Amino acid sequence: MLNSQPPMALDGVRDQIKSIPLDNIAALAKSAFNNKDIIPLWFGEGDVTTPEFIGKAIYEALCAGNSFYSHQNGIPEFRQTMATYLTGLNVKPVEMERITITSGGMPAIMLAVQMVVNQGDNIVIIDPVWPNITGIVKMCGGHTRSVRMDLGDDGWILDVEKVAAACNDRTKAIFFASPGNPTGAVLPVEVQKQLLELGRKTGIWIISDEVYCRMSFDQKVVPSFLDISEPEDRVLIVNSFSKSWSMTGSRLGWVVHPPSLEATMAMMVQYTSSGTTTYLQHGGIAAIRNGEEFVKFMTDYSRKGMEIVCDALDEIPRVILRKRPTAAMYAFFEIDGMKDSKKACLDILASSKVGLAPGFFFGKGSEKFLRLCFCRSPDQLHIAMERLKAALK
């Protein structure tokens, strides 16, 4: 027996998975992981390590024996802490039944998409957009329909009529991030209300990615979809500790969902992750309770980075940046005369040792753009911008 030849493994992967490009920021950056000569501005990640008080809380919880399976929705103390935090931060109260803790923002979005997308369904995404949402939807057997924001002197503006026109009877959700990645654009309350109204009329879900909500350079928190929606609206808010608490490597996030979905979310968490790392959730409690100072520090750090980067970009004639971002951690700028954003990134990487993300990852129409993460030390950003000035002459 065992004389037969094995069939090729890769051929056995389902077509939808094979159709997802392997080409993404992580793949681009892989060759340069741990190469200290390169200034890595390609990821959505600052250079500040996770604060010590959070690390201590994680370790203390582990030492205290919190090393067993968690509740699927998250440990009750954490859910209550989060509900209290959100109630204080936003306009309307949030009950703990609406909170489910996840192993990061990405699993939060995956859960949201898994919950609503059948094979052949679609999700309307607001573009330019973080490319991962497209990969997630494809993994779930769906596809994305893109609505591009309009870029004017006031920055990126969303026309909700275009969103409505993009929806069809297979549209199960509208996804957007505010503040946006890569644009930093903040959706005004009036636009959010139009989106909510569209969702209510059609039954289409709203998936609101609010990961950068605390990283605003001109307000304490940007308007949340929580401010305008009712608990039982078809609205899923996804968020994460990655950015404002510098916890990218930890994998900790949350979803705010209708209270009627509490048991459904628990079941889905059970079958995707079994629940979030238990002692890490104690770190999350500490982050919420004692992290306000750090959140302000991170926002200020990012704002300073934005100023250094935008000042330098202003001095490069080929760079077109209509309006400075007022939130998040990215400059998303056009290069006059650039045809191929990926080739440009590879050239800049080779010649200048600066890692940037090519615009084409962020949707059609962004081929002439580059994304730069400015949430890094001023010293490093000054060096990076000097190098870029030389490279983009």
Add this chain to the structure above:
Amino acid sequence: MLNSQPPMALDGVRDQIKSIPLDNIAALAKSAFNNKDIIPLWFGEGDVTTPEFIGKAIYEALCAGNSFYSHQNGIPEFRQTMATYLTGLNVKPVEMERITITSGGMPAIMLAVQMVVNQGDNIVIIDPVWPNITGIVKMCGGHTRSVRMDLGDDGWILDVEKVAAACNDRTKAIFFASPGNPTGAVLPVEVQKQLLELGRKTGIWIISDEVYCRMSFDQKVVPSFLDISEPEDRVLIVNSFSKSWSMTGSRLGWVVHPPSLEATMAMMVQYTSSGTTTYLQHGGIAAIRNGEEFVKFMTDYSRKGMEIVCDALDEIPRVILRKRPTAAMYAFFEIDGMKDSKKACLDILASSKVGLAPGFFFGKGSEKFLRLCFCRSPDQLHIAMERLKAALK
């Protein structure tokens, strides 16, 4: 505006998700979480906390600044450590290109299923089986076809001809665990070879859950599918640190896959989790390098628990246990005259404060069975068994 009524949120969840029962062990146990009066033998979890040396390695890595995004396949040092470990443990060498680190065994299985199952496809599962696989397949739009092992005086035996007969042209994978949960049954090498041959002939994937491979009471490691398969066979091995290293609350696992799937796995990890908690992976390295003594301790601990529990079960006339388990952490026994395993569990919980898992969760034909996790302290098991003796009179 905003006068319209929101449609019911729960109605907007896709049918396949709504079809997954919310009734599972976690839901059953939820009411008793943190109730110290109850002896919880319902979970697949021991009562030993994560060993100190692993916790220290996690914390030291975090303090050393390993708090940023990880490689999608896992940090190279960990993948190499795992490859070396598996090469030493099993018959054939394993290259690091075949290792992808995951946030636990559950995400490992979810990745495997997402990779091969389209809507309407099926996976053949070997029953009695851990219920989560069914939930995972349903979430991915597929369904399961069940092949029940035969229970005789030698324990649970798999007839591969029944497996072949259960496969049809929409079968994308065969899933089994060896040692099994809840049975503890170990698939002999000859049976594994028949399954491999079936997979090669049909192109159907083999998903081999080897989470309990080190928890054998009569050998160092049970036969792995790695021993008989070639790297490019359509075989996915899923494993986890949860059981043998007492890390259920940590969420750390791995997949061994064909080398040609390395980039595909990286892409899928990117879109489901962004990668596994970075500093936790350093804990995994420590667990592999310095954990052999602990692994032996856990196996011995579970074996002692098995003896206490089986000795006591022998004294209960209504209990039918054909053969003592030789691996894992469960007694899976029949109760003569019991009609409804869930009602029995609730009755035992109410009268005796012992938490057991009802057989019906583990597949059709197991309605008269109960599952008991014996990987707990002898003192607690003695008390639990005295209570059970009274309850099952």
